[in-house]
Amino acid sequence: MKSWVATARLLIGLGWEIGPGLFTLYTVVTMSSFISPLLVALGVRPLVDGVVSGEPRQIVAGGIAVGVALTFVLVAPIGYRWATIRMRERSSFVAERRVLRLAAGAPQIQHFERPEFLDRLQTLRREAPDLADSVTMPFIGLFVVAQLVISTVLLADLMPILVVLPLVAIPSLWLSRRAERIRRRSELEAASQRRLAQQLFMLSVAPTSAQELHVASMGDELLRHHRDASDKANSIAHEALFRSVLIGSVGWSVFPLAYVAAMVLILHEASVTPGDVALALALAGAVVSAANRVLDLAGTVLRVRTTAEHYFWLAQQAEEEPGTVPTPDRLTHGIELKQVTFGYGSDRLALPGTDLFLPAGRTVAIVGENGAGKSTLVKLLTGMYRPATGAVLVDGVDLATMDLEEYRQKVSAGFQDFVRYQLTVGEAVAVGGLSEPPDQVRTALTKADASFVDTLPQGLDTQLGTSWVDGVELSGGQWQKLAIARALVRPAPLLMIMDEPSASLDPQTEAAVFDRLAAEARAGRADGRITLLISHRFSTVRSADLIVVLGKGLVTERGTHDELMTTGGTYAELYSLQAAGYR
């Protein structure tokens, strides 16, 4: 029952978000289409009996009811069509926004790693328009039930035994539920194949992958995989649809047969008046219309509830008790990982009980081979992921207890797999700190050595991305400079993370950017700012206050460049190897 109420609340909330006026109008015109058959049934008995007995009051009352009903029949469809078109225009966007909020609004992103989350998200995305189309369902449901009850009372008034007629619908409803369960299972089974087909489609049409695909002539191969994935998804869905339609049809063939039997019973009754017969016939319309609605609704209600269940499930995964401990304005001690374990679901832990101390006011560089766990460390330090055991302590306070929204306002990060925002240049940088004043964008671009922006057709207002008519495409290094600028928009973060920020930069630019980052780090020293650099290029990390070597998620060496060179471990070996390459 609780989930029905929650579904009804979700639908009404969606309707309200689409627009209170439109929602109300849509509800009224939809419900008015139910009134007419009942009014006809109610009006026709006094009308016919009045005509037979010559009673004018009965004729007038019946005539008014039938007249009003006919007016509804004529006017309601016009309003209904208009309101439906307007609702459709808006509803899919509103539903899509709800899904977006679920996907993007969570404080952490850990759930994105789980296939079940992605499958449900895919299913919800496909079915969200259904949800938005059904916003009036809670009211319609009540109305249809009322219509059925009134029709039943009127039938019972004619002949008490007919009160059992609606009960005939129970087995049909039960079979409908079974049919819906089959469909729901198949949707989830097919979701991963649909997701695969969608990914292949996006890969084939994305300009970023077009070059590699064409050089390798992978078009036909991708098409084949796309066909396989969509065929698998379709065959799962078709088989389930066939079974559910079969079960549903068997269920609903019982009801019309029962009604025909009831009509025969009424006509055999000796005391019936002509008005009674007219009422029974008119009620056939009302009951059949109500039964049809119930039939439609039963399917829709179950389908919508299934969709709503995905929504609630996803909301539950993304939701968590927000921490309340405020983030300090400056760091005095530092950030510490204490016996942190973390894995992505496989048996192997990316961080198998890691201890690491990042002292306040220092620049710390982390180096290590591919897969050593450097980026995973960043995910935990930014609070995107939570340790399975152990803790990340910020000046001694467990990050899990802190207000993550506030903490992230004080963290800046540039990532190796940065986003190429198809916005204007100014916007693509400003998203790094939306609450910062606009002139910070210019300052950040200068720090990131992104003077190329001044040569673009509209400077900061230049649209980025070739999918726009006047959009400009940048080189890999220019995109990366924008990503670095984005990370520098916040002038005074507590933690500044640069995860492989210079892979696409030429050596001079890289040196210039690192000089500026070092100056930034010095400027933030008094506030205890920690600058964390992750790089495979050892020349860029040698000036860091502390260098940490990570191996299989554990700290294997730590010290300054000179100390590590003297020790003669992995760092010294790799540094010498890289340095020799440049000689």
Ligand SMILES: Nc1ncnc2c1ncn2[C@@H]1O[C@H](COP(=O)(O)OP(=O)(O)OP(=O)(O)O)[C@@H](O)[C@H]1O
């Ligand atoms: N999203 C993921 N799902 C599953 N496993 C992952 C995921 N991301 C990383 N891993 C695994 O976690 C381990 C650490 O990966 P991580 O990306 O942190 O390494 P890294 O040191 O940053 O590597 P690189 O230098 O190649 O960027 C690796 O074994 C990797 O396979």
